[in-house]
Amino acid sequence: MNGLCCCTPCKPRYRRLVDSIYPRAVTDGLLYSNMQKLTFYAISHPEKLERIGEYLVMRMVRDLSRQRPVQVKIAVEAMDQLLQACHSSPSLPQFSENHLRMVQRLLESNNAKMEQLATDSFVTFSNIEESSPSYHRQYDFFIDKFSQMCHANPQAAYGDDFRLARCAGLRGLRGVVWKSVTDDLHPNIWEQQHMDKIVPSILFNLQEPDDSGKGFSSSQIPKFDNTFADSTQSHRVDDEATPKVLSDRCLRELMGKASFGSLRAVIEPVLKHMDLHKRWTPPPSFAIHVFRAIIYSIQSQNSYFVIQELINHLDSMCSADASTRIGIATVLSSIVSIAGTSIGPLLLSIFNSLLKHLRTSVDFERSGKCSDQPAEKMYQEALINAMGDFANALPDYQKVEMMMFTVGNIPNLDERKSKQGDEFLQHVLVKTLLKVATKYRTAYLATVFTDSFLDTLLLLALVRDPQVRLATQQIFHTLLDRHDNAANLVHLGYELDVSDVQLTVEKCSRADQMFMRKHIGEITYMLLRAVALADENDLNKHIDAVLCTMSLLCIESLIELFRLSLALQQLALDSKQNFSDAKRNCIHNMVAKYLNLSAQLIANPSLCQQVQHVVSCRAQRGIPGLNLLLNVKDSPNNDDPLSSSALNSTSQGATTITEEDQTLLFNAEDIAESLKASGKDATRLFVPFNFNMNGRKNDGSGDQWQNDTPNFDSTDGRESPSGYKTVGIDDVSVDMSVDWTPPVSRKQSRRNTIFSIVNPPKLNASTVDDLKAYANATFDPIEEGRKEKELTGSILSEIRNTDFEERVNTNESLNEKSDLSKSIARLLVRNGEMTRVRDIGRPAKPKNLFEIELPSFAY
Amino acid sequence: MEDYKYLFKVVLVGNAGVGKTCLVRKFTQGIFPPGQSATIGVDFMIKTVKVGNDKIKLQIWDTAGQERFRSITQSYYRSAHAIVLVYDVSCQPSFDCLPEWLGEIESYANRRVLKILVGNKVDKGDEREVPERIGRDFSDVNQFDYFLETSALDATNVDQLFEQVATRLTNDMKLTDERVHQFRADATNSSSSTGGPIKLIDRAQTQLNSCCTRQS
Incomplete structure (x- = not known):
């Protein structure tokens, strides 16, 4: 291949062009005029592009091994320019292979400067949209290497520039992600093996303390603002000066690009990282920040998945230290409200698993194996808070649902069967209920106090545990x-x-x-x-x-x-x-x-x-x-x-x-x-x-x-509309005697009253408008009372003034009206008469065939 | 146009502080870094060695021993050709952890990965806690491909270690290559007569070879 290298005029044209971009003096940079010539040649001869790339890489490798950084830089610059100029060239795939080889060589050099150069070049490359997919390209090494750069530390080869190296690593990883997600045919970047490197690298940089040396606080990271993210490139570069800021951005970008199918691969390394780096330990501000970022970045319909994953993780950590579980629960409670609106169908299952965890924790605490009871209590508290926050994010009707659900989970209200642990569970669940209830704003009492719910509450108000009773009263307070x-x-x-x-x-x-x-x-x-x-x-x-x-x-x-x-x-x-x-x-x-x-x-x-x-x-x-x-x-x-x-x-x-x-x-x-x-x-x-x-x-x-069945003195539903302040005792009873009979029998006595007086209908509205008018009419208690009194008076006077026989007769005649058999008979009689009347003057009906008496000869 | 025949990925694992980084430094740069602090995440070195007449490029991934980086280090096992498990002969706990590490290798690395056990810091003569025999027995029982005691401080066996890695990997690779060539030759010979079964054999070969990335 190198047989022709000795004499310049014999070299192919592309080689001469490439050679010409290198300056004579080592200190000078790229010769731009010659570079333009090369670019023009490459564009006009796309078939030569691959060769140009090959030759450039060859020269670059040689310069690299001879420790000539200026020449290396020139080669990289030339490659970048060619790449950008020829982005639509048909031979771009082959050229980019060469380019990637160059980047790899630079990355293998163990030289921070060269790595920097390589990363920049790679990022340039990742910004180019390729028209044809690349089948054989492997990014494995890049992912490996960039991840390693993300972990650069001052002791190793990087010295004081380790921050730069970390930034470079992050940018490189981002480039790989960009490149891969746009390329459908590429081996999937979302595979577990890649994400296991990318995600921890990002998180590691996010959690690292900055120069201040303090612990994590999200305030150090400028708010990620989508609208300006792409506005000015230079502004961005300034912005991403520290690995921390950059990693935050990378994380959000990565999460934003993850599809539903790849979410698991992304979330699992996050959870693992939190485990290994003990980031759940309260206060889990870092975990909260990360999960907030995730929830905000991913497509909102997927956010329930993150919550599900967290809960699953909680499942798997159920035997872990209480502090870990407290941390996870705290994180849950802080993100659940963000994700809340999109949870939808999984609402109950999520809520159920939270309740399940609560119950497990209660059992654990009760079992006596628990060494740290206060911590366990805190964990329960955190779970209850999570449920409360969860409820807070939901629409009202779902809150009602959740309250019902909680109530349904309260065990054994029948105290005879209750176990020791149940009482405590009752206590915890009532607390949960209270928490949910405080988030609910009652609009109509009937919507929240359904029969079963009210019944349970009423029972709860009377259980043995005074704390539960108190909490139940508080639930009543907040709901009423x-x-x-x-x-x-x-x-x-x-x-x-x-x-x-x-x-x-x-x-x-x-x-x-x-x-x-x-x-x-x-x-x-x-x-x-x-x-x-x-x-x-x-x-x-x-x-x-x-x-x-x-x-x-x-x-x-x-x-x-x-x-x-x-x-x-x-x-x-x-x-x-x-x-x-x-x-x-x-x-x-x-x-x-x-x-x-x-x-x-x-x-x-x-x-x-x-x-x-x-x-x-x-x-x-x-x-x-x-x-x-x-x-x-x-x-x-x-x-x-x-x-x-x-x-x-x-x-x-x-x-x-x-x-x-x-x-x-x-x-x-x-x-x-x-x-x-x-x-x-x-x-x-x-x-x-x-x-x-x-x-x-x-x-x-x-x-x-x-x-004993409670004898509720239920006032049977009266239909008289009443004003707010007078509702209660304006109960007019028809019975004149104030008796001490129990209400149940009283009701019956009223129903079977012998005074069969037909009450004048209170409401004789025939149209909707009448009804409206009636409903809106201001209620005058005095007037109403007067009317009632009149009615009572008329009834009484009737009873007093008419004698008994007469009343019996009228009653009988009234009853007769309603006697079914008599009515039918009467109707039949009347009907018969009517037919007879109608038939007068009409010709007789043609007789039925069987009724016609045929002359005997007909047989 | 590449200047090497094979490229192998070597991953060093083991407890924190057993001297993985020093081994790699000694080998690649010839220095023993005093006061080396704990590795963060992974470190990367590259070194070209000669095996016979072939240039072999070794990508050496030096992982952090600390527990908290376990997730990132594990992810490097998968693509490794060789895993060098290092323990400190003057530190019994680092030896006791070996089964744990083996479990990790088992679950994350390639099944046919070259496993090498290394007892480091043999220069600490008096402070030795793990006799050589114990280490060798352990390596035999657990089917390590090679066992060696080294010292990064006085360079005992360091070069030999990596040379061994390179040689063994190269030999393995050559063997596979030969087999592939043979199969391919057979395939081309027989393909003229029969068409069907050849393709299956071909596929089997590629699968056979797929775990060892050959860069050429």
């Missing part, structure tokens, strides 16, 4: 509270003026009224029991929680709770209950506070007066722990009626109210009177709660009351 009132009501004191509490009150919607009608019985019943169960040790918290729920209910929808408060008062008085005086006082205070709040809310002056009267009487009596006024005056912020002094003084004198102190109690009759005066019916106030809890508190197992 639609106007951010909860914060003001959490420690509601005795307010002289309710407007100080700054509540947001809004007329509640019809759907909610319906819902409340249906369920208020169950809810009040639950509240009553919750108070009865309230833990003696943590009394205030529990009582406050219940009070808060009551207040929220009152604000948000109903005031049927008057009845509940009276029942609570009764409960406090009941000497059969094994309550401490402190608890009794606490309940009394709670009732007072609630009545005060609701009385002022419904703007009932006489009721307010009563409440204030009772409270001041209590204050005068000076029973410690009952003096609400004292607290209000002395320390308005001190909502704690049971200060320690009060507890200490329980031994001296009367410590609580007994049944005899009528002035100190809220009188049901009086309250009823006041309510009546403002046009509300208070009859139901006297319907007692069917509440038997004797002895339950003592054994604490609660077996008994789980069995």
Whole structure:
């Protein structure tokens, strides 16, 4: 091949042209005019391009071994220019083979400068789009070598330039990726073996501390901005001065290019890297940064995959150190919200696996093998947070779904079967539920409180574990509270003026009224029991929680709770209950506070007066722990009626109210009177709660009351629309007698009432517009009450004035109307008559064939 | 136009601090770097040696022994022609870890990779903890292709080690080459008579040869 080299004129033209680009003096650079000639020749003779490349590489290798860097540089420059000029040449593939050989030679030189040169040249090459695919090209060595350069350290050959070498390595890797993803036929860059090198190299540079030497913080990396990424090349080069910034960009680019199929190959090295470099250890800021970058970069429909991978990784790490798991869970919680919207169908499975992990962790902690319980607790906390964040990112209807799902996972509400671990799991799951619930904004009560959900919640509110009970009350708070009132009501004191509490009150919607009608019985019943169960040790918290729920209910929808408060008062008085005086006082205070709040809310002056009267009487009596006024005056912020002094003084004198102190109690009759005066019916106030809890508190197992079917005093759905503030007790019962029959039988008695009086239909709307008008009409309770009274009056007068026989007759005649057989007979008769009438004057019908009597000869 | 006959990838593995980098430096650059710090990720060296009349190019990938770089180092096993497993004769734990390393090689490297066991730092005469016999036994039991004790400090056996690697790889490669040539000759001879089965043999040969990248 080199036979002709000695005499210049004998050389082929391309060789002479190549030789001419080298300067005579070693110090000079490339001769540009000659370079132009060479370029022109190469373009006009594409078939010679390969030879030119070969010759250039040969010269370059020779110069390299003779340590002539200037000549090497010239050769590289010439190659680059040719490459760019001939990017559409048909012989480009062959030329680029030569080019790559040159780059490889430079990379093998173990010389930092040459490597630098090679990388730049390779990046130039990677920017060229080739029209024809390359079948045999191998990038393996480049990936190997660039990855190695990414790990350059000052001790090795690189010296102080190791940062430059790392940047070069990163750029080279990026070039390989660019080149490979555009080339369909190329051996797949996304194979595990390549990604195992590329991804750790990138991550290694991303995690390396900069000159500052501090740990990782994402603030050191300028925000990656897609819009400007390609705007100015020079700007970019400046930007990518440090390996850290560059690696961040490479990572995002790599992730952005990964298709769904190749995601696994990319994510797995990331997870492995985090494991090996112990990057999960809290605070996992680096892992969070990386995964955020990943989630932001990959196509959004794939983000669930990353989450799935993380969860799988958590699966595989389930026996690892708690700190690792905490880290993974933390990362999960910080990225889940970003990916949230695209999760879609896998929502439940992801949520399920999180719950599963939670359960495993609980079991592990319970099993006693766990050496580090606080860490395990933190892990659970992190998981719960992850679920909370997860919920936060979801649309509301999915939050409801998730709450249902969580509730469905709560084990064994039936306490008789519950195991030791279950109780704890209950506790954790209720916490989870609370977390999810706080992210939910209730629009309509009925959408969130479906029957099964509400039932479970009601059961949860009464379980043995006081923590769970408390948490359940909190769930009620957050779900009932639609106007951010909860914060003001959490420690509601005795307010002289309710407007100080700054509540947001809004007329509640019809759907909610319906819902409340249906369920208020169950809810009040639950509240009553919750108070009865309230833990003696943590009394205030529990009582406050219940009070808060009551207040929220009152604000948000109903005031049927008057009845509940009276029942609570009764409960406090009941000497059969094994309550401490402190608890009794606490309940009394709670009732007072609630009545005060609701009385002022419904703007009932006489009721307010009563409440204030009772409270001041209590204050005068000076029973410690009952003096609400004292607290209000002395320390308005001190909502704690049971200060320690009060507890200490329980031994001296009367410590609580007994049944005899009528002035100190809220009188049901009086309250009823006041309510009546403002046009509300208070009859139901006297319907007692069917509440038997004797002895339950003592054994604490609660077996008994789980069995007795709760007699909910469900007010059967009334159709009268009612305004917000008057909803509760405007319950007009047709029965005149206030009886003590249990509600179930009462319902029946009403159904079978002998007064078969046809109620005038309340709603006679025939068109939609009428209905609308009716629905929008402002409700006047007084007017409504008057109407009801009229109706009652007319019924009564009818009964009083007509004598019994007459009523029986009319009843019978009415009943006759509905008697089916009689009606049919009557109809038949009428029908027969009608046919006869119609037939008059008509010719007789032609007879049926069989009826015609044929003459005998016809046979 | 390439100036070498074969190119082989040699990967050095072993616990941190057994002297892998020093071995490579001594071999490629002839220096013993004092106070060498831990390798980060991988390091790369290239050296051309002569085996007989053939120029052989050795790409030497010197991996980090530290646990945290395990993922990147493992990825280099796959394409290696030879793996040199190094332990420190004056450090029993580095020897105890050998089975672990073997497991890694087993799971990540090519099945037919040339495995070489090296006990380094024999210059530390008194501090020796692993007798030569133990190392040799281990290499025999675990089917290493070659066992050697070296010292990067006083250059004992360093060149010999890499020469052995090059020679063995070259011989293997030549053997394969010959076989391929023979098969190919057979194939061309018989292809005139029968067409079908030849192609299968051909394919088998290429598969046979595929693991050893021949650069020429």
